Amino acid sequence: MTIHKEGFATLIIVGFLVACINALTRYIAPDLVFYIVLAVSVAFYIFLMSFFRNPTRKYSYDDKLIISPCDGKVVVIEKTIEHEYFKDERIQISIFMSPLNVHINRNPVSGIVKYVKYHPGLYLVAWHPKSSTENERNTVVYETANHQILIRQIAGKLARKISCYLSPNKVVRQNDEMGFIKFGSRVDLFLPINTQIDVKLNDIVKGGQSVIGRIG
Numbered sequence: 001m002t003i004h005k006e007g008f009a010t011l012i013i014v015g016f017l018v019a020c021i022n023a024l025t026r027y028i029a030p031d032l033v034f035y036i037v038l039a040v041s042v043a044f045y046i047f048l049m050s051f052f053r054n055p056t057r058k059y060s061y062d063d064k065l066i067i068s069p070c071d072g073k074v075v076v077i078e079k080t081i082e083h084e085y086f087k088d089e090r091i092q093i094s095i096f097m098s099p100l101n102v103h104i105n106r107n108p109v110s111g112i113v114k115y116v117k118y119h120p121g122l123y124l125v126a127w128h129p130k131s132s133t134e135n136e137r138n139t140v141v142y143e144t145a146n147h148q149i150l151i152r153q154i155a156g157k158l159a160r161k162i163s164c165y166l167s168p169n170k171v172v173r174q175n176d177e178m179g180f181i182k183f184g185s186r187v188d189l190f191l192p193i194n195t196q197i198d199v200k201l202n203d204i205v206k207g208g209q210s211v212i213g214r215i216g
Helices: 007-027 030-050
Strands: 063-065 070-082 088-097 105-106 111-119 137-143 148-155 161-165 177-181 185-191 211-214
Touching: 007 030, 007 211, 030 063, 030 137, 070 185, 111 161, 137 161, 148 177
Parallel strands: none
Antiparallel strands: 063 211, 070 088, 088 185, 105 177, 111 137, 137 148, 148 185, 161 177
16 A cells, blocks of 8 residues: 555645644643643544545446546436536436545446546535535546446535546546546436446445446
8 A cells, every 4th residue: 555646745845834833742731731732633634644545446447348547435326317527317426525535536347538627616515415405515527439438526514625547538547537527526427328227325436446437
């Protein structure tokens, strides 16, 4: 396991602040207070490191499979109208990422990036029905040999930064990194209506490993 590049600056800044707080507490506070502050700050820093972890995994590769773009819990499976790009009926799969999940986002398919658009917005809780259209979000459309699918990174209540590493016309490989969302968040997939869905509501999925669906 390694620390993701998105966490370097945060960990350095927080590490410096934690060290200063503990040094000051050691100087001005009783021993008991110092040890409590030390324990809390170390636990918080370990949690922060865990949030930015990049675990070693064996990934799944198959042109007919749609692989989960992130770790989390499946909270929505429904037919809906996708209004931003397709403007037609699609199957929506939404995956909620808690602060305890790995927050790296990966390409669910191999193909060509056809569309990338960032939208500033609100910070509703990630499971709110309107978060897909009103929160800060980033939309990416992939084109494979036979299909187009859309993925939407959505910032949650705690999240304030969405990173996306893709640009239009870029050729991408399944499971390579496409972005990162800091702290609680959500990822939506909009799939062709004839996609065979392999997950159920409340399933726990892993990015780069779990099969979301199959396309012909």
